[in-house]
Amino acid sequence: MLGKLDWSAIPFDQPIPLIAGGVVLVGILAVLIWVVVKGHLPYLWHEWITSVDHKRIGVMYILLASVMLLRGGSDAIMMRIQQAIAYQSQGYLPPEHYNQIFSAHGTIMIFFVAMPFVIGLMNLVVPLQLGVRDVAFPTLNSVGFWLTATGALLVNLSLVIGEFARTGWLAFPPLSELSYSPGVGVDYYAWSLQISGVGTLVAGINLVTTVLKLRTKGMNYLRMPMFCWTTLASNLLIVAAFPILTATLAMLLLDRYLGFHFFTNEAGGNVMMFMNLIWAWGHPEVYILVLPAFGIFSEVVSTFSGKALFGYRSMVLATMAICVISFMVWLHHFFTMGAGPDVNAIFGIASMIIAVPTGVKIYNWLFTMYGGRIRFATPMLWAVGFMVTFIIGGLTGVLVAVPPADFMLHNSMFLVAHFHNVIIGGVLFGAFAGFEYWFPKAFGFRLDERWGKMAFWFTFTGFYVTFVPLYVAGMLGMTRRLQHYNVAEWRPWMIVAAIGMAVLSIGVICQIMQLVVSIRNREALRDRTGDPWDGRSLEWATSSPPPVFNFAFHPDVRGEDAYWDMKIHAQQQSLEHDVPEYQDIEMPRNSPTGFVCAFFATIMGFALIWHIWWMVILGGIGAFATFVVFAWRDHDEYVIPAAEVAAIDRVNLEERRSLVSLAGAI
Amino acid sequence: MAMTATVGHAHADPHHIGVVIEHPGPAPKRTVTAYGFWVFLLSDIVMFSCFFAAYAVLVSQTADGPKGSEIFEQRNVAIETVCLLLSSFTCGMASIAADVRNRFWFYLGMAVTCVLGLIFLAIEFKEFADLVARGYGPSRSAFLTAFFSLVGCHGLHVSAGVLWLLTMMAQVFAKGFRADVLRRMMCFALFWHALDIIWVGVFSVVYLLGSGV
Ligand code: HEM
Ligand SMILES: [Cu+2]
Numbered sequence: 001m002l003g004k005l006d007w008s009a010i011p012f013d014q015p016i017p018l019i020a021g022g023v024v025l026v027g028i029l030a031v032l033i034w035v036v037v038k039g040h041l042p043y044l045w046h047e048w049i050t051s052v053d054h055k056r057i058g059v060m061y062i063l064l065a066s067v068m069l070l071r072g073g074s075d076a077i078m079m080r081i082q083q084a085i086a087y088q089s090q091g092y093l094p095p096e097h098y099n100q101i102f103s104a105h106g107t108i109m110i111f112f113v114a115m116p117f118v119i120g121l122m123n124l125v126v127p128l129q130l131g132v133r134d135v136a137f138p139t140l141n142s143v144g145f146w147l148t149a150t151g152a153l154l155v156n157l158s159l160v161i162g163e164f165a166r167t168g169w170l171a172f173p174p175l176s177e178l179s180y181s182p183g184v185g186v187d188y189y190a191w192s193l194q195i196s197g198v199g200t201l202v203a204g205i206n207l208v209t210t211v212l213k214l215r216t217k218g219m220n221y222l223r224m225p226m227f228c229w230t231t232l233a234s235n236l237l238i239v240a241a242f243p244i245l246t247a248t249l250a251m252l253l254l255d256r257y258l259g260f261h262f263f264t265n266e267a268g269g270n271v272m273m274f275m276n277l278i279w280a281w282g283h284p285e286v287y288i289l290v291l292p293a294f295g296i297f298s299e300v301v302s303t304f305s306g307k308a309l310f311g312y313r314s315m316v317l318a319t320m321a322i323c324v325i326s327f328m329v330w331l332h333h334f335f336t337m338g339a340g341p342d343v344n345a346i347f348g349i350a351s352m353i354i355a356v357p358t359g360v361k362i363y364n365w366l367f368t369m370y371g372g373r374i375r376f377a378t379p380m381l382w383a384v385g386f387m388v389t390f391i392i393g394g395l396t397g398v399l400v401a402v403p404p405a406d407f408m409l410h411n412s413m414f415l416v417a418h419f420h421n422v423i424i425g426g427v428l429f430g431a432f433a434g435f436e437y438w439f440p441k442a443f444g445f446r447l448d449e450r451w452g453k454m455a456f457w458f459t460f461t462g463f464y465v466t467f468v469p470l471y472v473a474g475m476l477g478m479t480r481r482l483q484h485y486n487v488a489e490w491r492p493w494m495i496v497a498a499i500g501m502a503v504l505s506i507g508v509i510c511q512i513m514q515l516v517v518s519i520r521n522r523e524a525l526r527d528r529t530g531d532p533w534d535g536r537s538l539e540w541a542t543s544s545p546p547p548v549f550n551f552a553f554h555p556d557v558r559g560e561d562a563y564w565d566m567k568i569h570a571q572q573q574s575l576e577h578d579v580p581e582y583q584d585i586e587m588p589r590n591s592p593t594g595f596v597c598a599f600f601a602t603i604m605g606f607a608l609i610w611h612i613w614w615m616v617i618l619g620g621i622g623a624f625a626t627f628v629v630f631a632w633r634d635h636d637e638y639v640i641p642a643a644e645v646a647a648i649d650r651v652n653l654e655e656r657r658s659l660v661s662l663a664g665a666i
Numbered sequence: 667m668a669m670t671a672t673v674g675h676a677h678a679d680p681h682h683i684g685v686v687i688e689h690p691g692p693a694p695k696r697t698v699t700a701y702g703f704w705v706f707l708l709s710d711i712v713m714f715s716c717f718f719a720a721y722a723v724l725v726s727q728t729a730d731g732p733k734g735s736e737i738f739e740q741r742n743v744a745i746e747t748v749c750l751l752l753s754s755f756t757c758g759m760a761s762i763a764a765d766v767r768n769r770f771w772f773y774l775g776m777a778v779t780c781v782l783g784l785i786f787l788a789i790e791f792k793e794f795a796d797l798v799a800r801g802y803g804p805s806r807s808a809f810l811t812a813f814f815s816l817v818g819c820h821g822l823h824v825s826a827g828v829l830w831l832l833t834m835m836a837q838v839f840a841k842g843f844r845a846d847v848l849r850r851m852m853c854f855a856l857f858w859h860a861l862d863i864i865w866v867g868v869f870s871v872v873y874l875l876g877s878g879v
Contacts, residue, residue: 220689259804261724277720
């Protein structure tokens with residue numbers, strides 16, 4: 001009746017996950033009860049859960065990422081403590097528990113922190129920058145978000161019901177095959193990635209179509225803000241790469257569930273095929289994550305330098321070059337597996353070539369700053385911190401791309417330091433920069449600068465104190481994923497790294513404090529102009545937060561830096577505005593489809609993990625029924641009458657006029 | 667936002683590359699839908715190529731089990747292929763009928779498409795069942811694993827297509843040729859034709875090449 005599920009699935013003998021799970025459960029229940037008692041449920045349901053507004057969905061993505069960042073961060077803290085004390089001792093974590101932690105940490109950080117964070121920012125900002133009202137497929141957008149949430153939910157469920165994979169974040173076979181991992185850990189891993197992967201693919205298709213087909217009047221390709229370009233590149237990569245992940249995981253699941261032989265040791269299965277497939281997805285994946293961050297830095301650097309982006313066209317070219325090359329280097333992830341010198345040399349060189357367009361980008365940012373009027377607001381701090389950090393990460397990347405060097409450094413702490421260097425210094429710093437930069441746009445008030453700067457400095461320092469020792473330990477021969485060790489020279493570095501982790505955590509606390517303080521002072525921090533940073537692209541041309549329809553009229557774009565041009569020309573010509581003729585606007589109606597879909601996906605995923613077949617069928621029927629019900633809707637749009645549009649837009653226009661005259665005074 | 671009514675072209679085109687073709691603004695809904703669905707189909711084709719690649723890697727790994735030439739039956743495959751190609755034609759007829767709002771030909775075209783799809787599925791199912799009965803199931807060898815997965819993945823797509831097809835007929839029955847129904851019909855047609863193209867790949871790579879060795 002319940003498949004493999006019984007009481008032994010609850011780890012009563014392991015206090016840490018149980019207590020953690022219990023606390024979280026109590027927390028969630030408390031929030032739920034509070035929501036219901038205070039009567040917020042209808043508001044949540046109508047304004048958020050069923051919302052198909054790209055801005056709301058973007059915010060929810062970022063919220064999901066932030067919560068999961070805390071989860072993944074606790075895993076990181078646990079691992080650093082373990083390695084600091086596990087010298088000639090077992091430490092405080094049993095080995096198989098430690099293995100689950102590093103697997104869950106990697107999985108969560110890549111799939112449920114970095115991905116939702118960048119997808120959330122793209123969702124929030126790109127339609128605004130393109131001057132349009134929504135993404136191409138609003139309801140699908142909501143489906144994508146909720147499926148990602150399902151994946152995250154399943155991963156967290158593994159904390160209390162059953163176990164998580166002990167295979168590392170990529171579940172290499174044969175370790176992940178049934179014979180070596182008979183438990184449900186790998187199934188949790190595979191199904192949550194499978195479900196959230198569908199969500200990601202949906203988001204990718206949506207954003208590609210949005211950028212290619214929905215730009216406002218006059219927004220030619222070479223007038224799109226840099227962030228739109230990197231969004232396009234990143235989502236093209238999603239569309240091309242995520243199906244590979246889907247197929248690979250499907251094969252692994254077929255092996256595990258039906259006794260197939262894709263990657264098994266017996267009957268002719270081929271483990272190297274898994275390596276090739278997973279890295280054909282995995283290497284593009286790191287660029288899926290980092291390209292949007294490059295876009296954010298481009299926007300931030302040019303805004304806070306008060307200059308147009310230097311070398312816009314070379315930046316576009318570099319972005320698209322990275323997009324293509326990132327598909328041709330995957331083999332550098334297994335130089336050591338005996339492909340032979342020729343193959344290794346070719347892929348080594350190909351890997352290093354990516355450093356060229358990346359270098360172009362760095363120089364462009366530097367030249368943008370050169371001679372600019374630089375303001376070191378928090379987003380700009382993250383951007384500068386990124387440039388310094390990413391150069392180091394890029395250099396160590398080129399180092400591991402040299403096959404002979406990689407034979408020494410592969411699977412070592414050095415590698416761990418390298419990819420954290422690029423992922424934290426690149427993706428996470430980018431996400432934070434974007435968060436600080438666009439927060440006023442999303443919520444209508446700025447974030448507290450003092451706490452923001454403290455958050456930056458603690459995170460920045462903590463990052464170096466944590467990861468520089470790992471480079472050293474790697475050089476001293478320490479391999480990754482050690483539960484305990486006996487080499488005395490490694491010990492001091494592990495202790496320093498643990499201290500660094502503590503500093504890093506202070507940075508995270510500062511960020512939380514920043515939110516709390518800013519929400520409390522939101523009246524004082526209110527942004528009435530819609531343009532708190534003196535921005536250059538169209539998202540600043542509407543009010544903060546923008547009305548549901550974003551723009552009363554599709555803006556007419558006449559050059560790069562669309563909004564900057566408008567401001568300059570409005571000043572020069574001191575235009576007398578006649579009252580524009582407002583028209584009715586059609587907007588997509590809210591829909592519970594996404595939420596309901598995710599509900600059935602959760603049931604189905606859980607049932608599949610535990611082999612509860614009747615429940616799988618139930619989930620499947622439910623999903624199909626949702627699809628039909630959605631297709632049966634008669635009214636998927638509603639109309640905002642012109643008078644209402646006018647009333648909303650008039651306020652915005654007033655603010656903007658005062659802004660223009662203010663700017664004229666400078 | 668009509669603040670920039672009069673801007674010289676020198677300004678609009680700072681790089682002086684010549685004429686700038688002004689982008690007209692967001693595309694109409696039908697274009698957007700079709701475009702998005704195309705992008706989805708491309709991603710689906712990427713997924714299929716992984717299974718094709720796996721098949722190519724594993725095709726000789728028979729683990730002393732049967733080879734392709736020992737289990738493929740050309741006659742059945744030929745019938746399957748004819749069914750699918752014909753169904754693409756009838757699906758096209760149904761699309762045209764939908765465009766000219768002719769219910770009778772629409773239902774007829776869709777019904778024939780459905781029947782052809784079901785025949786295809788039945789033959790495939792029988793092929794699989796026979797193999798399993800002879801002990802040549804997917805867990806017999808890596809070759810059979812890859813074979814069952816690639817062909818089965820296509821079969822699953824066809825099954826989903828049949829479900830979608832029936833839903834489309836019901837939609838036209840209940841709602842008529844409304845704009846959104848027509849957009850969905852267009853996507854369905856794209857999907858069905860794409861499955862045909864993929865089958866041509868399966869047919870050539872698996873059955874034609876496979877019966878040679
Ligand atoms: C200059 C560009 C880069 C080069 C040449 C480079 C090169 C490499 C190489 C050769 C490896 C494999 C080493 C081994 O397994 O022994 C590797 C691992 C890795 N890189 Fe990079 N990389 C670059 C940029 C990036 C970026 C931008 C990211 C992420 C945003 C990234 C994330 C990773 C990750 C996550 C791994 C570890 C995967 C694992 O084995 O678990 N890299 N890199
Ligand atoms: Cu790589």
